[in-house]
Amino acid sequence: MRFLSARRRHPAAKVLMLLFALVVVGGIYSVVSPADQVAADTGKSQQIAEGKALFAVGCASCHGLQGEGQVSGTIQGPPLIGVGAAAVDFQVGTGRMPMAQPGQQAPRKKNLYTDEEIAALAAYVASLGPGPDIPAEEDYNPEGLSDEDLARGGELFRTNCSACHNFAGSGGALPNGKYAPTLEGVSNRHLYEAMQTGPQQMPVFPDRALTPEEKRQIIGYLNHLNSQPNAGGFTLGGLGPVSEGFWAWVVGLGVLIAFTVWITAKGARAK
Ligand code: HEC
Ligand code: HEC
The missing domain is CATH 1.10.760.10 (Cytochrome c-like domain)
Known part of the structure; x- marks a missing residue:
């Protein structure tokens, strides 16, 4: 049985193996996880930088380069610091912004930006001050x-x-x-x-x-x-049961009158 005992491992081998495994896992973790964090951070700051560039071209003429707003002069826009990503997603997503011309109201129109561009604009404005998130x-x-x-x-x-x-x-x-x-x-x-x-x-x-x-x-x-x-087959702009009832009355009465006229005409012919 000399053969077997020669193959028996040193008592410390198990401990060493365990330590080695721990070092490997720890090493992998320390290499991978901060890298992920850094990648996420650069992704975010890249998105903000993209948003800033888009903002300079499409929005700054009214809202100022830093979103500080422009409240005098012919072209005006409110400050956007603290309006949040949700406001940008709404305003740009519904085509309200960029506003075509200063007017009474900013109506819904065709949206000019891709989803990525809207996300970038929203990230930039959100970076200016805390506000409601998308x-x-x-x-x-x-x-x-x-x-x-x-x-x-x-x-x-x-x-x-x-x-x-x-x-x-x-x-x-x-x-x-x-x-x-x-x-x-x-x-x-x-x-x-x-x-x-x-x-x-x-x-x-x-x-x-x-x-x-x-x-x-x-x-x-x-x-x-x-x-x-x-329900009624009439689109009355949802004016309510009163006007719908009114139409039912008018149309129903119309049908009744037509029917009466028809019967009378038939009766007259039969005589
Ligand atoms: C021609 C000027 C003009 C341009 C260009 C413009 N805006 Fe505006 N924006 C306005 C005005 C004016 C208002 C205020 C509308 C109102 O309340 O009557 C406004 C409102 C907003 C609001 C709402 C703020 C709040 O308090 O909720 C957001 C968000 C916004 N703009 C984002 C943008 C973004 C992003 C762009 C570029 C894609 C842009 N705007 C381009 C004039 C402009
Ligand atoms: C004091 C009047 C008022 C009240 C109350 C009000 N809204 Fe509005 N709402 C408006 C106006 C004005 C606009 C248009 C703003 C614009 O064009 O920028 C609007 C716009 C909207 C839009 C955007 C529609 C589109 O075409 O993109 C939505 C959605 C909306 N309102 C939902 C609501 C809901 C839900 C409530 C209740 C919780 C509500 N509103 C309460 C006045 C009001």
């Missing part, structure tokens, strides 16, 4: 809301939004030639961001006014509203 998908996706949640969303909508946007969300006029636009066809993300940032005449609804869950309920309600087929 919401995550689970914040605004109304999937899984119960009927009760949707009813609550309807209630919240009627209390907080319908004064300007109308009960059917189809928009309405405001003083001084301004208006609140229709909410039909607005993406869930932009719905959420509008509440977060309050564009123009619209109030901001911070989380203490409407919790994230309540915002999601409103979004669910609006999705539900927009997916409803038109």
Whole structure:
């Protein structure tokens, strides 16, 4: 049995192996993980630099090179320090910015930037000062809301939004030639961001006014509203049951009169 004992390892071998493994793992970790961190940081600062360059070309003429704003002269824009990434994502994503010309209102129009460019612009503006972040998908996706949640969303909508946007969300006029636009066809993300940032005449609804869950309920309600087929077959701009009832009355009566005339004519012929 000399053969076997010769192959027996030194008692310290196991400990050495373990130490070696620890050193290797630790080494790999120390090489890989800070590198990842550095890569993430450079990715972020690169995105901010890209955003800054885009901003200088497309936005600075009104908002100033550092987003400090321009509040005198013919071309004006408010300061953007602290408006947050959500405001940029909303304003640029809905084509409101860059504003074509100074005017009464910044209307929704064709968006000029790619998603990456919008993300870069948003990152740059967010780097100027803390503000609301772009919401995550689970914040605004109304999937899984119960009927009760949707009813609550309807209630919240009627209390907080319908004064300007109308009960059917189809928009309405405001003083001084301004208006609140229709909410039909607005993406869930932009719905959420509008509440977060309050564009123009619209109030901001911070989380203490409407919790994230309540915002999601409103979004669910609006999705539900927009997916409803038109019950009566008449599009009356959602003017309400009164005018729809009126039309039912007029049309129904019209049919009745036509039928009476037809019967009378038949009766006259039969005589
Ligand atoms: C022609 C001038 C002009 C240009 C160019 C312009 N803006 Fe604006 N921007 C404005 C004005 C004016 C407002 C304020 C609108 C209002 O409230 O009536 C505004 C508002 C905003 C807001 C909303 C601020 C808030 O308080 O929520 C953001 C965000 C914004 N702009 C981002 C941008 C970005 C990003 C660009 C470039 C892609 C840009 N703007 C280009 C004039 C401009
Ligand atoms: C005081 C009036 C007012 C109230 C209250 C109000 N809004 Fe608005 N809303 C506006 C105006 C004005 C605009 C247009 C701003 C612009 O064009 O930049 C707007 C724009 C929007 C938009 C952008 C639509 C688009 O076409 O991109 C959304 C979404 C929106 N509102 C949702 C809401 C919701 C949800 C509520 C309730 C929680 C609400 N608003 C409450 C006045 C109001």
